[in-house]
Amino acid sequence: MLAERQRQQVVDLCVALSRRGYLAGTGGNVALRIDAEQVAVTPSATDYLTMNAADVCVVRLSDLSLIDGERDPSVETGLHAQLLRRRPDVGCSIHTHQPVASACTLLGKALNVTDPQARRVIGSRVPLIGYMPSGTGLLASMVGRAIRPDINAYLMRNHGVLCCSANIDSAVAAVETLESQAHSWLCQGMSAEARIHPERAAILQRVQTALGDLS
Numbered sequence: 722m723l724a725e726r727q728r729q730q731v732v733d734l735c736v737a738l739s740r741r742g743y744l745a746g747t748g749g750n751v752a753l754r755i756d757a758e759q760v761a762v763t764p765s766a767t768d769y770l771t772m773n774a775a776d777v778c779v780v781r782l783s784d785l786s787l788i789d790g791e792r793d794p795s796v797e798t799g800l801h802a803q804l805l806r807r808r809p810d811v812g813c814s815i816h817t818h819q820p821v822a823s824a825c826t827l828l829g830k831a832l833n834v835t836d837p838q839a840r841r842v843i844g845s846r847v848p849l850i851g852y853m854p855s856g857t858g859l860l861a862s863m864v865g866r867a868i869r870p871d872i873n874a875y876l877m878r879n880h881g882v883l884c885c886s887a888n889i890d891s892a893v894a895a896v897e898t899l900e901s902q903a904h905s906w907l908c909q910g911m912s913a914e915a916r917i918h919p920e921r922a923a924i925l926q927r928v929q930t931a932l933g934d935l936s
């Protein structure tokens with residue numbers, strides 16, 4: 722089997738992300754660069770907890786043709802390819818529907834990152850990419866236009882997030898950092914709202930408690 726090590730790494734990564742609640746069922750997908758031409762990507766519509774290395778697809782980055790694998794590559798392969806082509810420094814790209822950051826995508830705003838440690842991991846700002854339907858070339862091109870060399874996390878409106886970094890560990894750190902930043906950002910917004918509208922304070926407090934249970 723071609724690129725067996727990288728395919729197994731994709732499996733292990735998906736299991737780890739699923740266990741942390743970042744990939745639900747078949748939602749979300751990942752891409753791992755094998756070399757300048759080849760990428761290992763998750764297959765379409767496969768349960769990540771039962772997937773094995775042979776299920777992972779190897780595709781050519783330039784034209785997304787399937788080099789090895791019996792399954793169809795993820796419908797978001799084009800989205801990952803846009804990122805990997807524009808960011809040769811990126812080895813691992815992760816798309817999730819992680820709960821708190823995905824909730825932030827409904828608010829229609831970019832997220833400013835103020836924490837210095839978080840800025841080192843994901844950059845100073847998490848841009849919001851406009852809505853396009855999942856798995857379409859339109860979404861992939863819109864993501865491509867948003868990619869910046871110093872930004873490792875992106876919100877996709879009404880959908881989920883895209884995180885990336887040089888390797889698997891640092892890409893997972895970007896996913897986790899984005900989730901915790903999104904959590905603080907939402908809590909700060911709710912505290913400000915409660916100061917302006919004290920009559921909403923009780924319900925906002927309950928939402929903050931529920932958010933705390935997610936993290």
Ligand SMILES: [Zn+2]
Nearest residue numbers: 749855880881
């Ligand atoms: Zn998605």
